[in-house]
Every structure is written in structure tokens, then in C-alpha cells.
Amino acid sequence: MRWEQLGEQNCSVARSLSVFGDRWTLLILRDSFLGIKRFDDFMDDLKLSRTILTDRLNKLVEHDVLIKVPYQTKPTRYDYKLTEKGRALHPVILAIVQWGDTFYAEDGEPPVLRTHKKCGHDFQAIVVCSECSEPIKPQDVTVRVNRNSPAYKRNALQKA
Amino acid sequence: MRWEQLGEQNCSVARSLSVFGDRWTLLILRDSFLGIKRFDDFMDDLKLSRTILTDRLNKLVEHDVLIKVPYQTKPTRYDYKLTEKGRALHPVILAIVQWGDTFYAEDGEPPVLRTHKKCGHDFQAIVVCSECSEPIKPQDVTVRVNRNSPAYKRNALQKA
DNA sequence: TATATGAGTTTTGGAAATGGACTAATAGAG
DNA sequence: CTCTATTAGTCCATTTCCAAAACTCATATA
Numbered sequence: 001m002r003w004e005q006l007g008e009q010n011c012s013v014a015r016s017l018s019v020f021g022d023r024w025t026l027l028i029l030r031d032s033f034l035g036i037k038r039f040d041d042f043m044d045d046l047k048l049s050r051t052i053l054t055d056r057l058n059k060l061v062e063h064d065v066l067i068k069v070p071y072q073t074k075p076t077r078y079d080y081k082l083t084e085k086g087r088a089l090h091p092v093i094l095a096i097v098q099w100g101d102t103f104y105a106e107d108g109e110p111p112v113l114r115t116h117k118k119c120g121h122d123f124q125a126i127v128v129c130s131e132c133s134e135p136i137k138p139q140d141v142t143v144r145v146n147r148n149s150p151a152y153k154r155n156a157l158q159k160a
Numbered sequence: 161m162r163w164e165q166l167g168e169q170n171c172s173v174a175r176s177l178s179v180f181g182d183r184w185t186l187l188i189l190r191d192s193f194l195g196i197k198r199f200d201d202f203m204d205d206l207k208l209s210r211t212i213l214t215d216r217l218n219k220l221v222e223h224d225v226l227i228k229v230p231y232q233t234k235p236t237r238y239d240y241k242l243t244e245k246g247r248a249l250h251p252v253i254l255a256i257v258q259w260g261d262t263f264y265a266e267d268g269e270p271p272v273l274r275t276h277k278k279c280g281h282d283f284q285a286i287v288v289c290s291e292c293s294e295p296i297k298p299q300d301v302t303v304r305v306n307r308n309s310p311a312y313k314r315n316a317l318q319k320a
Numbered sequence: 321t322a323t324a325t326g327a328g329t330t331t332t333g334g335a336a337a338t339g340g341a342c343t344a345a346t347a348g349a350g
Numbered sequence: 351c352t353c354t355a356t357t358a359g360t361c362c363a364t365t366t367c368c369a370a371a372a373c374t375c376a377t378a379t380a
Contacts, residue, residue, distance in 0.1 A: 038327090117301070127250075127286070134279070212338080
């Protein structure tokens with residue numbers, strides 16, 4: 001399967017990964033959440049080739065994850081800022097950080113600490129059930145196809 | 161920066177992505193959480209080249225995310241099953257699903273529904289603070305370097 | 321006029337992915 | 351005891367992707 005076809009799959013993981021599932025994009029987003037906005041600042045931090053950075057930033061703008069906001073004219077220069085859709089990726093980054101902290105922190109000390117301003121504590125990110133607020137374990141989840149989804153209906157019609 | 165060097169960076173996102181941040185690995189893991197275990201079943205579902213699948217499965221085994229468990233001898237054939245470390249990636253997958261469901265579900269109907277057995281409800285995955293159990297918003301998080309981490313100490317020594 | 325800054329584009333050799341053919345070990349059918 | 355199917359690979363030619371470095375362009379500053 002080609003990368004461009006991935007987004008056409010009827011799976012939320014596949015569609016999401018067609019947006020940010022490549023080598024660099026999640027690192028760009030990590031930097032965005034840390035406040036990095038400008039081309040050369042991404043360059044300095046990520047040490048990737050300019051070509052790829054240009055490409056990835058443009059794709060993120062196309063997908064409405066980042067937006068270009070001019071910060072000067074003559075010549076026009078842009079900040080790359082997270083959109084609402086981009087900020088919605090925060091849980092993904094936090095979940096990845098959590099896993100890395102758990103399995104790769106030397107001496108149990110993660111490289112970076114995060115404080116939750118609301119409660120004032122250093123925190124870990126926990127994924128919980130929207131209905132009962134309990135942490136979700138893999139074995140507690142059952143999966144089924146949504147018969148109300150347009151994709152399912154199209155498929156059912158084809159077979160009939 | 162080369163892909164192999166990524167894991168050496170002092171960042172939990174970078175180290176995590178050096179394990180699963182490529183085109184196919186997260187899709188393999190999605191399938192693992194759906195119960196797929198065998199080489200050809202991954203093949204059928206993912207439609208990727210056998211070479212790449214071999215490579216990615218081996219890497220996941222090396223990183224202790226999957227483990228090979230023989231299900232027959234003569235010839236020996238293996239199931240690829242999630243380890244504890246692999247199961248710990250469940251929140252990452254759920255966070256990705258959540259984002260895809262939010263922004264790419266047609267008519268607001270996601271392709272797949274998940275039920276939490278514990279409470280019996282279809283659920284969404286929410287990322288909350290381990291200390292106050294409130295959902296975490298990007299603007300409520302402050303980040304700082306952990307001065308107790310071995311990596312920080314090594315760096316401080318170098319400069320002194 | 322020369323140099324610096326910011327944000328790219330172009331070029332080119334090398335690395336990785338793709339798709340298809342080939343291999344191996346064994347079981348079961350005829 | 352040969353033929354075919356199953357499972358899990360390996361090998362290889364072609365295409366695509368990526369890194370690094372050089373080049374471009376618009377402007378500001380010395």
C-alpha cells in the first residue's frame with residue numbers, strides 16, 4: 001500500500017497516521033507544543049534537511065494542523081502555529097511521552113518534567129474511559145464495527 | 161539526523177518514535193491490539209511488502225514490544241504477541257484513534273466502536289492528569305528540564 | 321558595497337520501500 | 351510417493367525518499 005492511499009482506509013488510526021505518521025511530523029508537533037514556531041528554530045532543534053522540513057510543514061498546514069500566521073512583512077515571514085485541530089493532538093504526544101518516560105527514563109528520572117497548572121503538581125498522563133473515568137486496560141476493551149457509519153453502509157449496499 | 165540516532169536523544173518522544181515512529185509500525189501495533197498474531201494475517205490486513213513486515217516485526221521483537229511464541233513445531237511457527245511493554249502502548253493507539261474519530265468520522269459516526277467491559281459503555285479515550293484527574297489542556301502544562309536526570313547531570317558536568 | 325537573516329529551492333548520491341519471484345519445511349490429498 | 355497448499359520468509363530490480371550542501375531571493379544593517 002502506498003502512503004497516500006492510507007488516508008482512504010476506513011480506520012481512524014490509518015487516517016490519523018496519513019497525517020502525522022511519518023518519521024518527522026510528530027517531532028515537529030512536539031516542538032510546536034513546546035512553543036517553537038519558526039522555520040529556522042525547527043531546523044536548529046530537529047537537525048533535519050530543509051527540504052523535508054518545508055515539505056512536512058506544508059503538509060501540516062494543508063491538513064489544518066498548523067496555520068501560517070505572518071509576524072512581519074517585507075519580506076513576509078510566518079509563524080507556524082497549532083490550530084484547534086493541532087492542539088487536539090496533545091493527548092497523542094502526552095501518551096507517547098508517558099510510554100517513553102516509563103520505559104526509557106534512566107534511574108527512573110525522565111528528562112523533562114511537566115506541571116499541571118490547574119492543580120500545581122507534576123503529573124503523568126493517564127488515559128481513562130469517558131464514561132466511568134477508570135484507566136483503560138487493553139483486555140477491558142471490546143471492539144465492533146459501527147453499523148451506522150457511512151462506510152459500513154456503503155459496503156453493505158455493495159454486497160446486497 | 162539519522163533515524164538510528166534518534167533513540168540517543170534525551171527526549172522521551174524521540175526515543176519512543178525511534179521504536180514505533182515509522183510508516184508501518186503503529187499499524188502493526190493497531191492490528192496486534194485487535195488480536196492479529198501471525199505473519200500472513202498481518203500481510204493480509206496491511207498489504208505491505210513481506211520484506212518490510214519481516215523487518216518491522218523483528219525490530220518490535222528486539223525492542224521487547226512483541227514476543228515470538230511458538231504455536232507449532234515442524235516447522236516452528238510463531239505468534240507475535242504483545243509484551244507488557246507492548247500493551248503499555250495501548251494509550252498511544254487510543255489517543256490516535258480518538259483524534260481520527262474526532263476529525264475524520266463521516267457524519268460523526270466513527271468506523272469502529274469500543275466498549276469498556278468494566279462499565280459496559282461505549283467510550284472515548286480521555287487523557288487526564290494523574291494528580292487531579294482533570295483532562296489536560298495544552299495551555300495548562302508547563303515544561304521544565306529535570307535536574308535529577310542522569311542526562312542533565314552529565315551535561316552539567318561537561319560544561320563545568 | 322558587503323554581510324547577515326530568514327525561509328526557502330535545487331541538486332545529487334545514497335538509503336529505503338515496493339512488488340514480484342523464489343525458497344524452504346511440512347502436511348495432507350490423490 | 352508425487353502434487354499441491356500453507357506459512358514464513360529471502361532475493362532482487364525498480365521506484366521513491368532522504369541528507370547534505372550549494373544556491374536563491376528579499377530585505378535589513380554596517
